[in-house]
Amino acid sequence: MRTFRAIGLMSGTSMDGIDIAMLETDGEMISRFGPSALHLYREDEVALLRRALDEARALTDRDARPGAVGEAERMVTALHAGAVRVFLDANGIDSERIDVIGFHGQTVLHRPDERLTVQIGDGQGLADETGIRVVYDLRAADVAAGGQGAPLVPVYHRALAATLACPRPIAVLNIGGVANVTFIDGVPDPYACDTGPGNALIDDFMRERRGEARDENGGAAARGRVDAGAVARVLGHSFFALKPPKSLDRNAFREWVADRAALADKSVEDGAATLAAITAATVATIVPHLPEPPKSWIVCGGGASNATLMRMLGERLAPARVETANEAGWNADAIEAQAFAYMAVRSLRGLPITFPTTTGAPEPMTGGVVAEPRAARRKRMRI
Structure with a gap:
């Protein structure tokens, strides 16, 4: 089977920027x-995404693009196209050498129980702008079939884990805006689900209190005091008793945590410490739902750079070994973008990207819509 050169693009629920990575697979x-790179969003661009996120709550039609949602989609598409051009130029790569782009888009609404998920981003527009074939809308088919549509990355976690020699079972924990885990123990299909809030609550709290995008390296949390009672109250949410598969919208816990944790009454340091502890505690609630307790946890996503959160995870998940993806020899910052490059190739080949054990889909499912550039840029490859 031939090798494809693919670029993956990921704009996650943390909304800090566009992750770009190239993969051969x-x-x-x-x-x-x-190579990989990060294209950071400007503050005004983040503000538009946040308005789109708020307005998207009223959507009932996944194809509708009213108001800020449509404006944000046009911006997202243009920024991704620009990011691809800059990436190719910076690395001296001819676009003719790229077989496919995997384009996640920006999730603005995710309600799988209503069979509704919306990722803004015009895949056809991106293909036309870059002159490269694009695979996009990778969640929709799974959700339409009754799956959760998330997490998507486990199929790539399985491929990465094949390169490791650490004790098994392995759990790969991705902490973006929402946290998700992939359990890997040599079985053919990965086992995965969302675990609960990741960085979104901490990021939103720091933005509201200090105008900062995040708690850099967990510094504020390290100086704060955890409200153990608040953590226990948050864990009373019914989501944590559910067995996988299960997934979340970015804002699913915003009001619940604000109320149960009494964030308005806390200092910045105590609020950050309590929110980090909530993320760590909610991750630990998944362990009884896994086939067996993992012996190794590998943490990727933005949460891996929060030293305070990593310490709390180590305490909550003991005696298992907990390390960052970088410590395991991976590129933590590039994993999600790499995953969408990988999934784009699987989609072209008709290979499944979601499974009953990851999203609850009725069967292993491929996914994604293929957009060919309207102006043919080259003779197409054989698949």
């Missing part, structure tokens, strides 16, 4: 890791 094995 046949959709099963990883042949080579290419």
Whole structure:
């Protein structure tokens, strides 16, 4: 089977920017890791995404793009196209050498129980702007079939884990705006689900209190005091008793945590410490729902750079070994973008990207819509 050169693009629920990574793969094995980069959003761009997120709550039609949602989609598409051009130029890569782009878009609404998920971003527009084939809208088919549509990355976690020699079972924990885990123990299909809030609550809290995008390295949390009672009250949410598969919208816990944790009454340091403890505690609630307790936890996503959160995870998940993806030899900042490059290739080959054990789909499912550039840029490859 031939190897494809793919670029993956990921704009996550933390809304800090666009992660870009190149990967060479046949959709099963990883042949080579290419360069990666981050294109940061400006404050005004983040503000528009946040308005789109708020307005999207009223959506009932996944194709509707009213007001700020449509404006944000146009911006997201243009920014992704620009980011691809800058990435190719910076690394001296000819676009003719790229077989496909995996385009996640920006999730503005995720209600799988209503069979509704919305990722803004015009895949056809991106293909036309870059002249490269694009695979996009990777969640929709799964949700339409009754799956949760998330998490999507576990199929790539499985490929990464094949390169590791650490004790098994392995849990790969991705802490973005929402946290999700992939359990890997040699079985053919990965086992995965969302665990609860990730960085979103901490990021929103720091933005509201200090105008800062995040708690850098967990510094504020390190100086604060955890409200153990608040953590216990948050854990009373019914989500944590549910067995996988299960997934969340970015804002699913915003009001619940604000009320149960009494954030308005806390200092910045105590609020950050309590929110970090909530994330760590909610991750630990998934352990009884896994086939067996993992012996190794590998943490990726933005949460891996929060030293206070990493310490709390180590305490909550003991005696298992907890390390960052970088410590395991991976590129923590690039994993999600790499995953969408990988899934784009699987989609082209008709290989499944979601499974009954990851999203609750009725069967292993491929996904994604393929957009060919309207102006043919080259002779198409054989798949």
